[in-house]
Amino acid sequence: ETGVTQSPTHLIKTRGQQVTLRCSSQSGHNTVSWYQQALGQGPQFIFQYYREEENGRGNFPPRFSGLQFPNYSSELNVNALELDDSALYLCASSLAAASGGNEQFFGPGTRLTVL
Amino acid sequence: AQRVTQPEKLLSVFKGAPVELKCNYSYSGSPELFWYVQYSRQRLQLLLRHISRESIKGFTADLNKGETSFHLKKPFAQEEDSAMYYCALRSGSARQLTFGSGTQLTVLP
Numbered sequence: 357e358t359g360v361t362q363s364p365t366h367l368i369k370t371r372g373q374q375v376t377l378r379c380s381s382q383s384g385h386n387t388v389s390w391y392q393q394a395l396g397q398g399p400q401f402i403f404q405y406y407r408e409e410e411n412g413r414g415n416f417p418p419r420f421s422g423l424q425f426p427n428y429s430s431e432l433n434v435n436a437l438e439l440d441d442s443a444l445y446l447c448a449s450s451l452a453a454a455s456g457g458n459e460q461f462f463g464p465g466t467r468l469t470v471l
Numbered sequence: 472a473q474r475v476t477q478p479e480k481l482l483s484v485f486k487g488a489p490v491e492l493k494c495n496y497s498y499s500g501s502p503e504l505f506w507y508v509q510y511s512r513q514r515l516q517l518l519l520r521h522i523s524r525e526s527i528k529g530f531t532a533d534l535n536k537g538e539t540s541f542h543l544k545k546p547f548a549q550e551e552d553s554a555m556y557y558c559a560l561r562s563g564s565a566r567q568l569t570f571g572s573g574t575q576l577t578v579l580p
Binding site: 397461 | 475514515517563564565567568570571572573
């Protein structure tokens with residue numbers, strides 16, 4: 357069984373640029389959730405994808421967007437980067453959306469720095 | 472809106488001493504609460520969930536709806552318990568997790 361993987365590990369961008377982060381879900385999982393973790397804070401929910409459709413969204417602006425592919429891997433795209441977007445971005449996969457009891461398994465994260 | 476509060480950013484105890492990590496929540500519905508742990512240089516992982524009423528690695532947590540709390544307890548702390556602990560509440564159509572800001576536990580020898 358392969359765990360959740362994320363790429364890249366680290367990324368440095370400048371303000372105004374665009375970035376794409378990638379996540380491969382754990383084998384057999386069809387749901388991917390993305391979280392932003394600012395320094396000293398807990399993870400904050402960005403959005404979730406289930407069977408290639410956005411299934412829920414947190415309090416993040418539209419410049420945060422995502423995709424899920426048929427193999428259930430996912431991308432997080434952030435446009436017009438701002439300094440406050442500097443954070444650890446976590447991806448979590450689970451077996452099914454909107455059902456109780458299914459554990460979310462987290463990836464190691466991508467550390468994004470915006471200069 | 473839901474909210475999870477962990478009042479202690481840092482907590483230090485000696486090995487063998489009891490430990491309690493505090494978590495309070497605000498949620499209008501029936502809460503589903505979890506504790507996640509992140510050991511040094513490892514990824515975030517589930518420690519326990521309230522519906523299971525289980526003890527994991529000697530840790531237990533009881534949901535107190537009257538006090539809206541879900542404190543994590545262990546009677547005898549071990550050095551390997553040193554880690555960052557996050558309390559989380561699951562809600563919403565996406566069953567997303569709302570995390571507290573975390574408590575860094577250090578167990579001293």
